Amino acid sequence: MQTMHEDVSQILYTEEEIQARVKEMGAQITADYEGKSLLIVSVLRGAAIFMADLVRAIDLPVEMDYMAVSSYGSGAKSSGVVQILKDTTSSMEGRHVIIAEDILDSGLTLEFLMETFAPRNLASIEVATLLRKDVTPQADIKCRYIGFECPNEFIVGYGLDYAEKYRNLPYIGVLKPEVYQ
Ligand code: IMP
Ligand code: MG
Numbered sequence: 001m002q003t004m005h006e007d008v009s010q011i012l013y014t015e016e017e018i019q020a021r022v023k024e025m026g027a028q029i030t031a032d033y034e035g036k037s038l039l040i041v042s043v044l045r046g047a048a049i050f051m052a053d054l055v056r057a058i059d060l061p062v063e064m065d066y067m068a069v070s071s072y073g074s075g076a077k078s079s080g081v082v083q084i085l086k087d088t089t090s091s092m093e094g095r096h097v098i099i100a101e102d103i104l105d106s107g108l109t110l111e112f113l114m115e116t117f118a119p120r121n122l123a124s125i126e127v128a129t130l131l132r133k134d135v136t137p138q139a140d141i142k143c144r145y146i147g148f149e150c151p152n153e154f155i156v157g158y159g160l161d162y163a164e165k166y167r168n169l170p171y172i173g174v175l176k177p178e179v180y181q
Contacts, residue, residue: 004166008156008173013148015170018130018158019053021147025128026057028145029098033060036123039095041088043109044068046102049159049167050130050147054100065090069109082112092120098145102159103131107139114141130158131172154180
């Protein structure tokens with residue numbers, strides 16, 4: 001039987017490494033947001049898995065909301081075109097917001113989200129990304145919380161997909177090029 005695991009050439013971060021790092025990020029956020037009303041917005045669909053673990057590592061009252069954007073279609077290359085498919089529904093004015101992203105690649109998605117949130121009169125906005133790819137960014141994004149600096153490979157697992165698959169892998173690994181070429 002063909003399994004998802006066979007399509008992965010190398011495991012970059014094991015389930016245990018991810019859980020340990022997410023706990024550290026949660027502890028850091030807990031220390032930084034003590035006494036503040038925190039709203040975490042995750043970018044569907046990939047970041048939902050990261051956010052689910054991150055909020056449980058934050059020892060403060062936290063609200064959760066979701067945004068969906070499209071930028072990649074089903075392929076492995078950035079189209080650079082970002083569109084809102086679903087907006088947040090919480091009231092945002094005066095809130096301390098953290099955007100939770102799975103991976104920061106070109107930065108175009110986060111740049112678009114920052115521009116979208118700019119006129120919403122937030123008390124503050126920060127970005128928590130599980131991964132930041134080692135690429136020359138096309139947009140200058142200030143990320144307060146970064147889980148791992150990862151190599152410039154097409155990776156899947158722990159929320160990251162290729163054509164909507166592999167999101168449920170508990171680890172993060174490199175997808176074999178022959179799968180998407
Ligand atoms: P950016 O706009 O180029 O920063 O891309 C951000 C989005 O692209 C992420 O939220 C992911 O959905 C997707 N993405 C970027 N690199 C990868 C990858 O290696 N594997 C899977 N998805 C990726
Ligand atoms: Mg994706």
